[in-house]
Amino acid sequence: MKEFSLNLNRHCLVPGLVLLVLGIIGTSIYPLLVGETQTLIDSSSFMNLLIDEMPLAMLIMTLLFAPIVEEFSYRSWTMKSLIWKYFSLIAITAYTYLALSSIIVTCVAFVILLFLFCIFNGDKQKDLIQFLRILVTSILFSLAHYQNESGWFSVIAFLDRLGLALIACYLALRFRFIYAILFHFANNLLAFALSYFFVTDYTFEINDETHTAKLTEISMFDKEMDHWDDGDIVYTGCLPVVAYDLNWGYEYQNDQMFYPLVSRYNHYCYCATAKDSTKPVHGRQLFDEFLQRTNLRLDTVIPEKIYYLEITDTSRLVEIGKYENDMGNFVRNLRYAYGKMFVIDDGAEDIKITNTKTSYWLIDMENLVPHLEEQYGIKVEERDNKDCKIIYISEP
Secondary structure, eight states: OOOOOHHHHHIHHHHHHHHHHHHHHHHHHHHHHHHHOOOOOOOOHHHHHHHHHOOOHHIIIIIIIIHHHHHHHHHHGGSOOOOHHHHHHHHHHHHHHHHHHOEEEEEEEEEEHHHHISSSSSTTEEEEEHHHHHHHHHHOOOOHHHHSSSHHHHHHHHHEEEEHHHHHHHHHHHHHHHHHHHHHHHHHHHHHHHHHHOOOOOOOEEEOOSEEEEEEETTTTTOOOOOOOOEEEEEESSSHHHHHHHHTTTTTOOOOEEEEEEOSSSOEEEEEESSSSSSOOOOHHHHHHHHHHTTOOEEOOOSEEEEEEEOOOOOOOGGSSSEEEEEEHHHHHHHHHHOOOOOEEETGGGGGEEEEOGGGSSOOHHHHHHHHHHHHOOEEEEOOOOOOOEEEEOOO
8 A cells, every 4th residue: 555645735735725715705605695694603602792892802812812822722733842732632622622512522532633643653654644633633623613603604614714724734834833823813814804894884873753763883993982861772782782682672582582693893883862751762663673774684493402490499589699680681691691592481580589790601501500500599401492482683
């Protein structure tokens, strides 16, 4: 059997360029073919906080933090020192678990990387081992970003990032590791420029008999915005998040939840004011009006599972903290933080609850279930779903 000979141009650069170009073309024409625009999804409420409330921090993470940290994690093994191979082994394993939340996939990835980095480290079939390192780390890099999109768009984006990873490996092995970081930075900078500077103008102004409303685009570098009065309804963020906040005017419904599909860079300020302070404008009216003016989409999905909340100890609902709430808002906060369909018994939404101001997104889903039972006396049971639905709010 002929020994495999690694050619970085043929096995790394060319396939990487092909996949990257196909990915760019695919992400460009996919919305035209299916008649929709894909928005970036992130189920992490911590990331949503950065995107909606601290866009400058999101920009820094995208342009500086991500290229440096991700390249050291996924490509530092290309440097000669054995220490960097151990570092990549640990970093990629951690990234895989954090991104996919699958112990099985993480363990499989760890075992494969352990063999490629530490065990198969001799001269025998070294080109084949090097090629497998390139291929496996590139696939894991692309998988770590897989959940940032939905549907078939995620498959196209997977190929795009696989191409990016292969080219970064080529640059690190053929030249120097620093070129992989610079290439990653240039790619993210281009994506940011396309997303931020070439977005559709959704701004509008309304002035009718009952109220005025205005949607203006704001820069992530703006430190101050127009002044508003205490009676104004004001929300900032990307379009789906502003719509979601307006949707808070709807009464709590146990069988459906709204969830915004977050887009990263376009940032808006919405302000509505009732002309007669004794006749406030209902959130339902503003939400429907906002959808009509911006052409936001509502996509209904029937989830396979729901998370049923059962109150087992009502005394613990009022002893845990000092911030007054009710179960309806409590459940809505859980839904927004985790993107899951939490439900409670009919009529239980008005039960009062006081809690600490601890943010739920600091607790992962795996630890949330015991946390709710231990701290609040709320039992969580996963059930098959029949009637509940999730309504995603996305850009047109």
